[in-house]
Amino acid sequence: xxxxxxxxxxxFLASIDFGxxxxxGGKGGMMMGFTSDKLYIVKELNGADHATMLKIAHxxxxxxxxxxGSLLARIFGHFERHGHLYMVMNNWMPPPRYDRIEKDAxxxxxxxxTVSQYDLKGCADDKTLxxxxxxxxxVHKRIFNIPLWCGRAFWSKARRTYWEGKAHAREVRxxxxxxxHADITKKVERDVSFLQHWGxxxxxxxxxxxxxxxxxxxxxxxxxxxxxxxxxxxxxxxKGQQTFVVYLGIIDFLQDWNxxxxxxxxxxxxxxxxxxxxxxxxxxxxxxxxxxxxxxxxDDDPEDADDEREAAADPEVAAADPEVADSS
Numbered sequence: 001x002x003x004x005x006x007x008x009x010x011x012f013l014a015s016i017d018f019g020x021x022x023x024x025g026g027k028g029g030m031m032m033g034f035t036s037d038k039l040y041i042v043k044e045l046n047g048a049d050h051a052t053m054l055k056i057a058h059x060x061x062x063x064x065x066x067x068x069g070s071l072l073a074r075i076f077g078h079f080e081r082h083g084h085l086y087m088v089m090n091n092w093m094p095p096p097r098y099d100r101i102e103k104d105a106x107x108x109x110x111x112x113x114t115v116s117q118y119d120l121k122g123c124a125d126d127k128t129l130x131x132x133x134x135x136x137x138x139v140h141k142r143i144f145n146i147p148l149w150c151g152r153a154f155w156s157k158a159r160r161t162y163w164e165g166k167a168h169a170r171e172v173r174x175x176x177x178x179x180x181h182a183d184i185t186k187k188v189e190r191d192v193s194f195l196q197h198w199g200x201x202x203x204x205x206x207x208x209x210x211x212x213x214x215x216x217x218x219x220x221x222x223x224x225x226x227x228x229x230x231x232x233x234x235x236x237x238x239k240g241q242q243t244f245v246v247y248l249g250i251i252d253f254l255q256d257w258n259x260x261x262x263x264x265x266x267x268x269x270x271x272x273x274x275x276x277x278x279x280x281x282x283x284x285x286x287x288x289x290x291x292x293x294x295x296x297x298x299d300d301d302p303e304d305a306d307d308e309r310e311a312a313a314d315p316e317v318a319a320a321d322p323e324v325a326d327s328s
Contacts, residue, residue: 001061003076006090006230013088016042018081031084038095040076045085049254053078053087056198063194071187071205072194073251074229090229092249093117093208100222107216111223114210118169121204122289125275128165129206136165173295174209175244180235181296184248188290192283195253201261201282202275203253205290210245214238220245237298244298 003012013035021033024043031044045053057078064070077088098111113133120126128136139159155163176184188205195203212220224234224245235246255261257279265276277285 001065002074005065006074006076008076012040013042013077018042034091039091040088041091042086042088045078045087045254047085048256048258050085052198052200052254052256059194059198063191068190069183069187069232070191071184071248071250072191072253073249089251090249092206092228092233092251093247094228096210096223097227098223101219105219107219109213109216111212111219114212116172116209116211118172118207118209119204120169120207120289120293121202121275122286122293123275124273126166126169127162128169131165131168136162138162172209173293174207174246175237175239175295175298176235176246177237177298177300178296179300180237180246180298181294184235184294185291188250189287191250192287196279196283199257199279200253200255201257201277201279202255203286204251205286205293206249206251208234208247210234212243212245214241214243217243239298246294 015036016033018033021031021042021044023029024032030046033042034040035042053075060072060075064072064074073092074090075087076090077086079086079088096111096115101107101111110133115130115133116128117130118126118128127138130136137158139156139162152160152163195201210224212224220236220243225236228234228247229249233247235248237244237246261276265274268274268276275282
């Protein structure tokens with residue numbers, strides 16, 4: 001049903017090379033790969049995630065297909081290959097369509113340096129994946145990395161960059177229009193309610209954030225607009241002399257609250273703002289974090305303003321929608 005809804009061709013996985021998959025950036029280290037166009041991700045599943053996927057599959061599909069909308073990753077396939085379990089999902093951080101930029105275009109900026117990407121949970125695990133076009137390598141402070149526990153003077157340059165990226169991920173906010181802020185908030189809260197119902201936690205919001213000069217409107221339309229999720233993303237808003245392009249979605253939501261997580265919570269008792277907390281408080285914190293992370297400070301899209309004026313002028317619409325009635 002999801003493949004049909006998102007109009008995937010039967011050959012959408014033909015370009016995956018399973019022999020060149022690599023360990024993902026998460027703590028689990030499961031293998032992950034992309035299709036050649038980077039629009040789809042194939043990710044290896046462990047036994048627990050596989051069991052969760054089977055348990056929630058029907059309800060998950062109904063949730064994602066509902067008219068209210070969802071930001072949960074679109075899982076398009078779930079299969080076994082050579083004794084390994086995999087799932088296929090959309091890539092919430094697709095590459096911009098740089099090939100649409102004219103070769104002789106004279107730009108005052110490098111489009112490849114406009115992007116920063118983040119993996120966010122609303123806790124100490126938040127991190128920057130890419131900053132101004134440059135990837136940020138994860139250098140974790142594991143118990144066996146003794147020098148990392150001896151003070152910052154012993155940190156490598158890569159560790160410093162990673163730590164600075166974590167601090168940046170906590171501080172950054174994403175400007176969007178009021179309409180987009182309401183849409184994102186509504187979908188996140190709906191998704192969190194679904195995940196709490198199934199006792200799931202440890203999920204992330206991934207964000208691909210581009211800052212482009214507003215004068216480059218033609219480039220923005222060609223390279224970014226309508227390039228993800230059947231045209232529903234990215235969210236685009238303008239503030240002053242800058243236009244902000246935001247792709248986002250919720251990933252890694254198959255982790256249930258089990259005995260291993262209970263033990264991990266006890267071990268990390270002294271850790272502040274940790275990821276390992278039960279599904280109810282995890283979801284509540286995540287929803288509040290997402291509401292606050294997006295800043296409804298961008299100018300309204302002119303097309304949206306026209307639509308609102310037309311709606312306000314229609315007596316039937318105004319009567320049916322209290323918000324429209326209040327604005328008239």
